[in-house]
Amino acid sequence: MTDPTSLPNFPPPADEHPLRGRVLDVLVDLGLRPNLDADGDVAFTANEQQLFIRCSEGEVQIMRVFGQWQVAEEMQGDRLKLHETCNELNLNMNCVKSGIAGTTLVVTGEHLVTPGADVSALVQVSIQVILSGVHIWHQRMLGIDPSADAGDDQ
DSSP states (O other), X not given: OOOGGGSOOOOOOTTTSHHHHHHHHHHHHTTOOOEEOTTSOEEEEETTEEEEEEEEOSSSEEEEEEEEEEOOGGGTTOHHHHHHHXXXXXXXXXXXXXXXXXXXXXXXXXXXXXXXXXXXXXXXHHXXXXXXXXXXXXXXXXXXXXXXXXXXXX
């Protein structure tokens, strides 16, 4: 008999969690090998970064794509700068929210998902803006001027 712990993690039936089922299909199509974690979130890796998607099912469906990163110890001392950098990112980027939870940076994108919504496009755009947001956040925390890199190419 096969060890039940070696069985693959099958998603629930599509009618049980329709949005999460659509999200799983999108991630499989993108080759991102999604998995369900203990909280029911969809976990996957994109560009070597662990990301998650939480689906709120019901009359109004909400898809939350997010990632969490441990803030480097040398950056943790200035709590005001951590929060100011999150605020600056939130004001300058569309579809992204960032915040500090203890010593963890959380960057998230949330979408109301209508029945006809292009979930694939929402997932792909969310992944890119979240990863870009994390990159920009780190640049600003470290005082790196992104326009200095652009000038080197010209």
